[in-house]
Amino acid sequence: MKLSIVIPVYNSESYISLCLDSILNQNVSQEDYEIIAINDESSDGSLVVLESYKEKHANITIFSQKNGGASAARNKGIELASGDYIYFVDSDDYIADNTLDFLMSLLKDNIDLLGFKRVHTKKLCLKSSSTNLNEIEQSDIIDGISFIEKKGFRDEVGWYLVKRSFLKNENIFFMEGTMLEDISFNLQLFAKAKKIIFIPLDVYRYVSRVNSVMTNRGSAHFMKIINSYERVLLELQAFILKLKSINSEAAKRLNLKKEGYHFFLFMRLLRSNLPVAKINEKIKYYKNVGLYPVLYSDERKLWRVFKVKFLVFIFNTKLFMFFFLRLYRFFSKRAV
Numbered sequence: 001m002k003l004s005i006v007i008p009v010y011n012s013e014s015y016i017s018l019c020l021d022s023i024l025n026q027n028v029s030q031e032d033y034e035i036i037a038i039n040d041e042s043s044d045g046s047l048v049v050l051e052s053y054k055e056k057h058a059n060i061t062i063f064s065q066k067n068g069g070a071s072a073a074r075n076k077g078i079e080l081a082s083g084d085y086i087y088f089v090d091s092d093d094y095i096a097d098n099t100l101d102f103l104m105s106l107l108k109d110n111i112d113l114l115g116f117k118r119v120h121t122k123k124l125c126l127k128s129s130s131t132n133l134n135e136i137e138q139s140d141i142i143d144g145i146s147f148i149e150k151k152g153f154r155d156e157v158g159w160y161l162v163k164r165s166f167l168k169n170e171n172i173f174f175m176e177g178t179m180l181e182d183i184s185f186n187l188q189l190f191a192k193a194k195k196i197i198f199i200p201l202d203v204y205r206y207v208s209r210v211n212s213v214m215t216n217r218g219s220a221h222f223m224k225i226i227n228s229y230e231r232v233l234l235e236l237q238a239f240i241l242k243l244k245s246i247n248s249e250a251a252k253r254l255n256l257k258k259e260g261y262h263f264f265l266f267m268r269l270l271r272s273n274l275p276v277a278k279i280n281e282k283i284k285y286y287k288n289v290g291l292y293p294v295l296y297s298d299e300r301k302l303w304r305v306f307k308v309k310f311l312v313f314i315f316n317t318k319l320f321m322f323f324f325l326r327l328y329r330f331f332s333k334r335a336v
Contacts (some may be wrong), residue, residue, distance in 0.1 A: 005018065009042060021094075071177070072174075103161060153257045166193070292316075
């Protein structure tokens with residue numbers, strides 16, 4: 001079998017059908033790929049929907065386990081997969097119709113990763129790829145570090161197919177019990193991959209939803225994501241230090257990505273309900289481990305550049321930061 005598509009499913013009753021339909025609507029024989037849905041102890045009707053699809057499609061497998069999060073579900077998917085390559089798709093996202101056949105035709109030369117484009121959208125109707133298949137030119141086969149140098153660091157798991165034996169041989173799995181696990185996983189891939197191909201084919205639809213994990217504003221969630229950003233920044237910092245002596249340009253590209261995460265960490269701190277004294281403690285800790293002051297440059301729209309520079313100035317001037325923090329919280333409470 002050529003491909004295993006792994007889908008973590010948790011309370012996805014409202015959108016899992018769109019995801020599955022998009023995967024099934026491909027010019028590929030069902031004998032050539034399998035869909036492994038990991039039911040992560042859903043409490044809604046997700047399992048019922050999955051079973052209804054399984055009755056109609058022989059290439060769908062369902063595995064139910066205790067709730068362990070997306071990482072645990074993906075790891076189980078890696079364990080169960082029998083395809084030469086694995087594709088991780090989230091249950092609230094979908095892919096463009098009739099794109100898998102083209103991707104699978106490129107799975108040769110024993111490549112570790114086959115990368116492609118994704119679209120960040122709120123729309124659920126982008127069924128067709130905007131890319132003309134006849135005009136696609138694939139990149140040369142390059143290693144992971146060279147990929148970072150030429151194209152930058154990509155932190156999502158939906159932008160590539162990965163060779164299953166490569167994951168097994170390099171002992172690469174998702175970190176469980178945390179967030180931003182895609183970043184840590186992909187760092188391992190880029191560090192160890194020797195053969196990567198990228199094609200500018202518009203495939204994956206990352207759907208931005210109001211109640212998604214990344215938009216949750218609960219206090220426990222905020223603390224978990226703040227801790228995850230801290231972990232990721234330290235991982236990146238260590239990796240960049242190694243890269244500087246190997247490929248300085250790749251180190252620069254990765255550092256730009258790190259600066260973005262650094263900025264978002266402080267935005268999360270600003271929006272959290274952590275006591276001011278606790279935030280002050282964290283800033284002292286960040287200074288000791290090289291994560292303060294904040295460095296971030298945004299080269300996009302002028303208004304955004306001004307906004308980012310203003311916020312970075314606030315973050316790096318503790319007196320202003322705590323004044324701004326109290327002001328922000330005061331108006332946030334009044335708005336509720």
